[in-house]
Amino acid sequence: MTAHVQHHRFDLYAAGHRLHAERLTPHHTKRDPTLVFLHEGLGSIGQWGAFPAQLCARTHLPGLVYERWGYGRSQGLTGPRPNDYLQQEAQDSVPEVLAACGIADPPILFGHSDGASIALLFAAAFPDRTLAVISEAAHVFVEDVCLAGIRIARTDFEQGPLREGLRRHHGDNTELMFRGWSNAWLRPDRRNWEMQAELRRLVCPTLIIQGQGDKYGTRAQVDAIAAEVSCPAEILWLPDCGHSPHHQARAVVLDTAGRFIGEVCAKLSIIPPQPLNPG
Numbered sequence: 001m002t003a004h005v006q007h008h009r010f011d012l013y014a015a016g017h018r019l020h021a022e023r024l025t026p027h028h029t030k031r032d033p034t035l036v037f038l039h040e041g042l043g044s045i046g047q048w049g050a051f052p053a054q055l056c057a058r059t060h061l062p063g064l065v066y067e068r069w070g071y072g073r074s075q076g077l078t079g080p081r082p083n084d085y086l087q088q089e090a091q092d093s094v095p096e097v098l099a100a101c102g103i104a105d106p107p108i109l110f111g112h113s114d115g116a117s118i119a120l121l122f123a124a125a126f127p128d129r130t131l132a133v134i135s136e137a138a139h140v141f142v143e144d145v146c147l148a149g150i151r152i153a154r155t156d157f158e159q160g161p162l163r164e165g166l167r168r169h170h171g172d173n174t175e176l177m178f179r180g181w182s183n184a185w186l187r188p189d190r191r192n193w194e195m196q197a198e199l200r201r202l203v204c205p206t207l208i209i210q211g212q213g214d215k216y217g218t219r220a221q222v223d224a225i226a227a228e229v230s231c232p233a234e235i236l237w238l239p240d241c242g243h244s245p246h247h248q249a250r251a252v253v254l255d256t257a258g259r260f261i262g263e264v265c266a267k268l269s270i271i272p273p274q275p276l277n278p279g
Helices: 049-057 085-100 114-125 144-158 161-186 218-230 249-268
Strands: 004-015 017-026 035-038 062-066 108-112 131-138 206-211 235-239
Touching: 004 049, 004 085, 004 131, 004 249, 017 049, 017 085, 017 131, 049 062, 049 249, 062 114, 108 114, 108 249, 114 131, 131 249, 144 249, 206 218, 206 249, 218 235, 235 249
Parallel strands: 035 062, 035 108, 108 131, 131 206, 206 235
Antiparallel strands: 004 017, 017 062
C-alpha cells in the first residue's frame, strides 16, 4: 500500500446492486473535493494498482475507487449489457454511489477507457455536480481499431491466458464480466453508437489523456472530445504508450494529473498542501 494513505474496503448499494469499494484517505488530507476513479471495461480495484493512492497522496485529496456491477467483488451480472450501458452507469449508478458514500460536493472524476466514457457522460448529465474530469483512453464513438482489439482480446480469453489473469481480480464474475463487455461492443447494432452530442453539455475543466499506441482507439477520440466539450480542455498525448497510461507512463500521468487537479482546486480557493512524493 502507498505510504501516507489509509485504505478502507466496504460494500455499498447503488442502482439496485451491491458494489465493492475502497476509500482512500491521505494523512493531512483536504476534505474536498474527492477523487473518484472509474475503472476500464475489464477493470477492478486491484487492476488500478497503486495509482489511485499515489494520486491522492500527491494532491492530499481523498479518493474513492469502486467496482461496477459485474466486476471484481461486486454483485455479478444476470444478463447481457444493453447498448446504452455506459449512459446507464453515468446517469443511474454513479449518482447513487456518490450519495451512498456521502460525497455531496462535486468530485473530480478520473476515468479509464469505459470508465472515462462514463465520467464524461456523468459530467455532461450533471454539470453542476462535477468539478473536473480526467479522461484516459475514453471511447466516444466506435472505431474499427477498437473492434479489432476486442476481437483479439476475445481470442486471448478463449485460449486461456487472459481468462486466468482476469480471474485473479474478478473470481466467479470473470466469465459473465468478459462476455458482457465484449458482446456489447461487438454486436452489429453497436457499430453506430456515439456520445458526441452529450459532450456539448460538459462545462467543467477536462484533461484528456491517451497513448499513441492505444490498440483500442486513435487520436480521433481525443480530438472529438476536445472539439465537442464546452469547457477548457487539455490534451496529454503520450508517445510509446498504449491503452493504460497510468501504468505505462505513470510518472508523467501523476505529474500532469496532479498539476491539473491543483489548478482546478486553486481556482475555487481549494488549495491542497504541497504534494508529497508518491509512495
